[in-house]
Amino acid sequence: MLKVWGRKTSSNVQAVMWCIAELGLPCERVDIGHKYGGNDTAEFLAMNPNGTVPVIRDGEGEPLWETGAILRYLANRYADRTFWPADIAQRAAVDKWAEWAKINVAHSFTAPLFWRVVRTAEKDRDYPAIAAALSVLNSKLAIAEAQLNQHAYLAGNELTLADIQFGHLLFRYFDIELARTPFPAVEAYYQRLQLRPAFVEHVMVSYEDLRVT
Numbered sequence: 001m002l003k004v005w006g007r008k009t010s011s012n013v014q015a016v017m018w019c020i021a022e023l024g025l026p027c028e029r030v031d032i033g034h035k036y037g038g039n040d041t042a043e044f045l046a047m048n049p050n051g052t053v054p055v056i057r058d059g060e061g062e063p064l065w066e067t068g069a070i071l072r073y074l075a076n077r078y079a080d081r082t083f084w085p086a087d088i089a090q091r092a093a094v095d096k097w098a099e100w101a102k103i104n105v106a107h108s109f110t111a112p113l114f115w116r117v118v119r120t121a122e123k124d125r126d127y128p129a130i131a132a133a134l135s136v137l138n139s140k141l142a143i144a145e146a147q148l149n150q151h152a153y154l155a156g157n158e159l160t161l162a163d164i165q166f167g168h169l170l171f172r173y174f175d176i177e178l179a180r181t182p183f184p185a186v187e188a189y190y191q192r193l194q195l196r197p198a199f200v201e202h203v204m205v206s207y208e209d210l211r212v213t
């Protein structure tokens with residue numbers, strides 16, 4: 001049985017939980033981090049010296065942290081061959097987009113935009129910095145738009161691990177107060193993801209607990 005440590009308001013926990021649910025795996029999740037604390041105890045730091053969530057353990061296996069590594073572990077161990085191809089070159093083609101989403105889109109969205117808008121009181125918001133960060137994010141979303149104009153999912157016509165790394169960011173992206181540029185293919189993709197019960201349950205989670213007013 002999989003055990004996941006991490007609050008459901010963490011975007012990285014959301015990616016892991018969405019992946020677990022798409023793979024149909026049973027799991028137990030424990031609320032850790034932010035208002036729950038528990039990530040600075042000796043016991044938790046022995047599992048993850050970074051003190052961050054998510055952390056997972058598969059049965060009696062070694063604790064794993066870093067969302068990208070966790071997702072690849074789950075895919076290697078449990079996924080079917082459309083979600084995570086067996087062929088090394090085809091797998092790398094999916095992984096390329098997963099890594100791209102983590103390094104480019106998540107890093108251009110979470111701290112530069114989500115934190116500046118939701119985790120910063122309105123009176124303290126740095127609107128020029130938000131506008132500059134949005135322009136960086138838009139350059140990444142334009143790349144996703146071109147991909148999604150070619151096929152239904154980020155790395156092809158089926159849901160893959162790349163969609164977990166990219167798609168889990170979109171609920172917050174489309175929900176927060178932001179002067180969004182229209183990206184019709186990304187929007188249509190986000191609508192498609194919302195047809196997936198696992199996405200709705202694990203990604204479309206209120207972030208009001210995180211809001212600073």
Ligand SMILES: N[C@@H](CCC(=O)N[C@@H](CS)C(=O)NCC(=O)O)C(=O)O
Binds near residue numbers: 010053
């Ligand atoms: N690079 C790590 C980052 C993990 C991370 O920063 N997690 C955040 C939540 S998304 C965290 O633990 N924040 C502290 C807390 O929740 O108390 C990963 O991808 O898993």
